[in-house]
Every structure is written in C-alpha cells, then in structure tokens.
Amino acid sequence: MNIVKSFVFLTASLLASASFAQQAAYQPPPWTYQTKQLNRAEIDALLAKPQQVVVLDVRRPDELISKGAFPAYLNIQTKEIEQNLGYIPKDRTIITVSNRAHRAGAVGDILTARGFKVAGAAGSLDYEDQGGKIARIQPPAPKPAN
Structure with missing residues (x-):
C-alpha cells in the first residue's frame, strides 16, 4: 500500500513540475555578444532620427511576415x-x-569588426514585450493564373 501511495505522490509531483515549467515566462539565453542589446527606449531614441540610422533586419521573409517588423x-x-x-x-x-x-x-x-557603426541589437519580440509597436507585413497576393 505504501508503494502505491508513493507512486501516486511521485507521479503527481512530476506532473505539477511539468505544468509549472510550461507556465514559466520566456527566459532568454545569456547574452554573449560584444554588441549591446537595446531596450525599447534606446530603440525609440534611435528611430526618432531616421536620417541617421538604418535598421538591418537579419530574419527570413517568413519571420518578417509572421512576427512583424520595424516600419523601414x-x-x-x-x-x-x-x-x-x-x-x-x-x-x-x-x-x-x-x-x-x-x-x-x-x-x-x-559588422563592428568590419568597421561599421553599430548602436546595438534589437529583438522585435522583445520590443513588443516592452510596449513597442511593430508593423505587420502582409504577404504578397498570389499572382493570377494566366
């Protein structure tokens, strides 16, 4: 009887642990880059001077469509x-x-190693998490059949 109770308790504990792990917030991996990771306020300040900055998005086109992007x-x-x-x-x-x-x-x-002036790195999802607005991109309409 004690073995059955122990098994039930252990099973319930494992299920509770798995459930808690699934509910835990996103935890990013450690930052290992020399490039500064920018927050929303820093990004907004840079974007306020569009003639001085270029946003270089390094994602695939499907990510731009599904996750959104900065306006330019x-x-x-x-x-x-x-x-x-x-x-x-x-x-x-x-x-x-x-x-x-x-x-x-x-x-x-x-880019920094190649002589470019890099302000920092941004995550579009991080920017949204911090209250920033990302533009949604519509995929191109299918071409009509001839």
Whole structure:
C-alpha cells in the first residue's frame, strides 16, 4: 500500500513540475555578444532620427511576415551578411534586428569588426514585450493564373 501511495505522490509531483515549467515566462539565453542589446527606449531614441540610422533586419521573409517588423528596414539574412556588406551604409548608425536579438547580436559583432557603426541589437519580440509597436507585413497576393 505504501508503494502505491508513493507512486501516486511521485507521479503527481512530476506532473505539477511539468505544468509549472510550461507556465514559466520566456527566459532568454545569456547574452554573449560584444554588441549591446537595446531596450525599447534606446530603440525609440534611435528611430526618432531616421536620417541617421538604418535598421538591418537579419530574419527570413517568413519571420518578417509572421512576427512583424520595424516600419523601414534593410533585410539581409544572417547567412548572407558577409557577401552583402557593400549594401550596408557605413555613414549611418546601425540597429541590427532579429526575433529575440541573438542573431542580431552576432551580426552586430561581425559588422563592428568590419568597421561599421553599430548602436546595438534589437529583438522585435522583445520590443513588443516592452510596449513597442511593430508593423505587420502582409504577404504578397498570389499572382493570377494566366
């Protein structure tokens, strides 16, 4: 009888632990980049001077559609940064963007090493979590059949 009660207690404890883990808030991995991780206030201050800044979004097109984006941005995916450095303006401050800023941090480090002026990395989801507004992008309409 004690074995059955112990088994039931252990099972209930494991289920409760699993349920708590699922309800826990998102915990980002540790920040390991030299590029500063920007918060909403810092991003808003930079965006207030659009003639001085470029937003470099490093996400895939499907992420831009599903997660939204800043109103104006240059989109070069992370894996294509090295071969497209010539398209990134060196005379502007750069905000790199990804969903939770980690890819943006990695790209920020690459750009800084190449002589670009990087203000920091932003996560579009983090920005929204902090009350910022992200533009929703509509996917292109399908082309009519001929």
